Amino acid sequence: MYWLEFAGEDDPFAALEATAAASDVSILAPGIGTARALSPERAAGLAMTRAAGSVVGHTDASIASARALLETAAIDHEGTVAVRARDLRSSAGVDTQSAERELGTVLTDRGFEVDLDDPDHTLRALFASGPIARDHASENAAEDPLGIESADLIDVEANADEPDVCLLGWVDVERDAAFGKRAPTDRPFFQPGSMDPALARALGNLAGARPGATIVDPMCGTGGLLLEGTLLGARMVGVDAQSKMTQGSRENMESIAAADADWEIVRGDARRLPLADDAADGLVVDVPYERQSAVAADDLDDLVEGALSAAIDVAPRAVVVADRSWIDAARSAGWFVKCVHRRRVHRSLNRSIHVLERPDDSLDR
Ligand SMILES: C[S@@+](CC[C@H](N)C(=O)[O-])C[C@H]1O[C@@H](n2cnc3c(N)ncnc32)[C@H](O)[C@@H]1O
Structure with missing residues (x-):
């Protein structure tokens, strides 16, 4: 399973674009997508995805739950690590510095050396909370009864109309923002x-x-x-x-x-x-x-x-x-x-x- 951190505010469009680089793209929470397969080379060329990689797991949007998840998660990486946390669109109200510190401590306790400047692996902690954006078309469905929305192609994960999520994942690719x-x-x-x-x-x-x-x-x-x-x-x-x-x-x-x-x-x-x-x-x-x-x-x-x-x-x-x-x-x-x-x-x-x-x-x- 792979994760995607969407850029911008239009998740259905980001998810639609991501289908060029990944299969079975779903929106998990505001700003967060998941996918079953991912091409890192193509993901690096996406405009609306900021970063992507393999999922460690996800839980509710609290540092304590993220900690508990990381303490027991299988980790098959070796080398130095860094943790980067983001509260996407400031939706979860989480102190990201505390999250980085606490999750870094878990990795140190598990025998990893932390290197913030040039880590071999970066662990991303994405916190997000709130309603999942629907395609703008659905708001105007009556105006265009023939409209086929991109949201029809993109799953929204079953459990959640208003998810509250912390996703932990390794960063495999970050967007080339040069464009x-x-x-x-x-x-x-x-x-x-x-x-x-x-x-x-x-x-x-x-x-x-x-x-x-x-x-x-x-x-x-x-x-x-x-x-x-x-x-x-x-x-x-x-x-x-x-x-x-x-x-x-x-x-x-x-x-x-x-x-x-x-x-x-x-x-x-x-x-x-x-x-x-x-x-x-x-x-x-x-x-x-x-x-x-x-x-x-x-x-x-x-x-x-x-x-x-x-x-x-x-x-x-x-x-x-x-x-x-x-x-x-x-x-x-x-x-x-x-x-x-x-x-x-x-x-x-x-x-x-x-x-x-x-x-x-x-x-x-
Ligand atoms: C919206 S603009 C394209 C803008 C472009 N994407 C850009 O970033 O500059 C549409 C273009 O269609 C061209 N155009 C209009 N009629 C055309 C035709 N019959 N065949 C080819 N191009 C045509 C216009 O000259 C105009 O440059």
Whole structure:
């Protein structure tokens, strides 16, 4: 069993993204996920997971219970150790310094040497308490009766509507937080509507970006998704209707992407992609918001319907982010809608993230 410490405030989305690196992801408590299998290499590339590793055990959110658990837990590690405790979102009201001290004492009593600066192994104690967040979609279910929520895919552990948990686990992987420092405004080419790097990273993961995969962004704009995709090791292909965007995104990639990153950017129409059938493993589509970016089509419906129809020939999977639901258009184009996750950006802007699969391919899963 593995644990995941989620970053940010949107646990259902973090859990959804984590399915790119782990299987059977569940939300155990606010900010804490569990999984049955975990790829440490892929987990290191997750945007919404801060750290992950193997579970020692979990108990209620008190230092005394955590101590009792650690005193009897099987430990198959050797070498120096450190304990790092966190009270996630300050929800459990636990003094984390006392927790680190007391749990460190248990490990010392069990014969381990503590090294706070450069330990061979770090034990994480995650304390969390409170209601588990549901997908934002469930609050708006009446508005969108067709909505398939990502929460439907993610288990919430059976016992707990309001869990009170201390999870103890060894740290196997910590997030490379470098993407958070690449603000779109610091790039040579910036436009309003450039995507936040953490969201771009999460969408890339959901689309299947990894070494050996080819991912297409058919409306690439300034290239934020292309950049994160190459950082995940994928070959990225960007298309945009405006030459200003293809030139600008090329400029961004040339100055920021790694020298050995594999990418290509072409000017073209997302409704008639200049790509062979099955040329890619996935697509990631950031649909223009009518009031913000240019639409090179009759209207937004024409653009999205055309792009979804063209996409299904090119790859078996697509992740579509938009300011509204495009479930009907996705189904009309032949896609199976695996889930839609709604993220609230601010009062008047929600983002709907659709995970689409080609029906034949979804049967295999
Ligand atoms: C929301 S923006 C993409 C923003 C991008 N993710 C970023 O981080 O900069 C949508 C893009 O779709 C492009 N676009 C509009 N109509 C298009 C079409 N028919 N084919 C391809 N691209 C199109 C626009 O030029 C715009 O760059």
